[in-house]
Amino acid sequence: MSDAATAAARFTEYYGRAPAGVWSAPGRVNLIGEHTDYNDGFVFPFAIAERTWVALGDRADRVIRVATSFAPDAVEIHLDDLAPDAVSDWAAYPLGVAWALGEFGGDLSHARGVDLFITSDVPVGAGLSSSAALESAVALALDEHWGLGLDRPTLAKVGQLAENRVVGAPTGILDQSASLLSTLDSAVFLDCRSLDAEVIPLHFAAEGLTLLVIDTKVTHAHATGGYAARRASCEAGAAALGVSSLRDLDVDDLDRAQAVLDDETFRRVRHILTENRRVLDTVRTLHERGPGAIGPLLDASHASMRDDFEITVPEIDLAVATAQANGAVGARMTGGGFGGSAIALLADDLVPAVTRAVRDAFAEADYREPVIFTEQPSDGARRDR
Structure with a gap:
């Protein structure tokens, strides 16, 4: 510490x-x-x-x-x-x-x-x-x-x-x-x-929700190839579609993108366009219905990272699926991918059961034991003394 x-x-x-x-x-x-x-x-x-x-x-x-x-x-x-x-x-x-x-x-x-x-x-x-x-x-x-x-x-x-x-x-x-x-x-x-x-404001605690972080202990390094390759695919997709950035496109442009791009580049582009929409939908849902309603957006984000952007690993997918199967409001990988952590938003009283279920699932799969802990949104950078 x-x-x-x-x-x-x-x-x-x-x-x-x-x-x-x-x-x-x-x-x-x-x-x-x-x-x-x-x-x-x-x-x-x-x-x-x-x-x-x-x-x-x-x-x-x-x-x-x-x-x-x-x-x-x-x-x-x-x-x-x-x-x-x-x-x-x-x-x-x-x-x-x-x-x-x-x-x-x-x-x-x-x-x-x-x-x-x-x-x-x-x-x-x-x-x-x-x-x-x-x-x-x-x-x-x-x-x-x-x-x-x-x-x-x-x-x-x-x-x-x-x-x-x-x-x-x-x-x-x-x-x-x-x-x-x-x-x-x-x-x-x-x-x-x-x-x-x-x-x-997120109001997790006020709504009786806890964010669980599941560190799979699969380490990653963004300076190596996978991250750079995904960025290159996004830039290639934007260039092929005649825009300076994928921000200039929306989900309504996906049909045109599919007609123009090869399958892999299209899937990379589809993740970005749908993920942007999910961020906007998450903010709106928090305002309108509170944090307990954002689960399906977290789940959809993970599916997109797994299937379209292909940046998850089996340990991450198992952590997410296990949390979802054991009552999590929603779960997804967090971070740049190729390892790292998953997050699960769940009711406070489910923390022990979900933690145990994830550990058991990792042991059964013969994966390294994950480190699992809770987080609450905290303050940013500051002078301490």
Whole structure:
């Protein structure tokens, strides 16, 4: 377990002095809207309780040095040497953010160097965006400490640019937006084209509902092929249909798309168009009927990811099917796919039974034992001390 005090203590232990401050940012669960973000579409994520903390201390030179509880050695670089190809491995995330701040107008020419120490309890590889939690915490810390004055939507772009250009993962802006913009008991309805964001109350607890997260322990990496291949298919489909982005199409265009595209590209496009519609329908349903009515939309989203986008794995499909069969309001994979976690929305009193059923199903299938826990929508990035 980590927290702000732990991060500060680890900083002091490592660097021999107290930090100037500690900032944190959460991981996220995407309630619905998968792979729509880089297609300029709609997403609906919320922050989770698990967070990444960044303790920061000033230096007298212009070196930025970063150490962490999950890697043995610190990495350092002069601020003048920051570039997309100058760092690699885990350090690409925090140091990529430092570089990207300059790309979005932050004047780093007179910035003093900093020492950073990072701790986290966001599960890595679980589809809960440990990477965006790290990027967002570092972005908020450096922006405030250096007095850059960038707003949170811009800091989300900073994190995305770092992940795209420095880490090499072609992700959209969903994860960073959730980490930076979320508030308690709410989700962020984000238009990824305009970047207009609306915080929508979820009222899970008030309605007697719990969100169960099922981490299958099948790890994924967005910088590798599957994610990039899906993005390439979407871009190819948009080009073949004569639009700049799949956001310019709607489900009414599916007949034309099927006539123009090969079967695989059509199915990729169909997922995006129907998923955008499902996000809009989910927000409307929450307003009109409450969270207990969104289950069929979650179920349909999973079927689309499984059959049209083909980004689920057998463990994820088993988790979702088992939750559905044992009374969940709705269930789906969450995150970029090819592993990670499933979510299930269910009545509070069903948590023990569904947890047991999923564990039994995994044992029977001879899968690795999943890690299962509950989540409630939490606050976004903040300064903790």
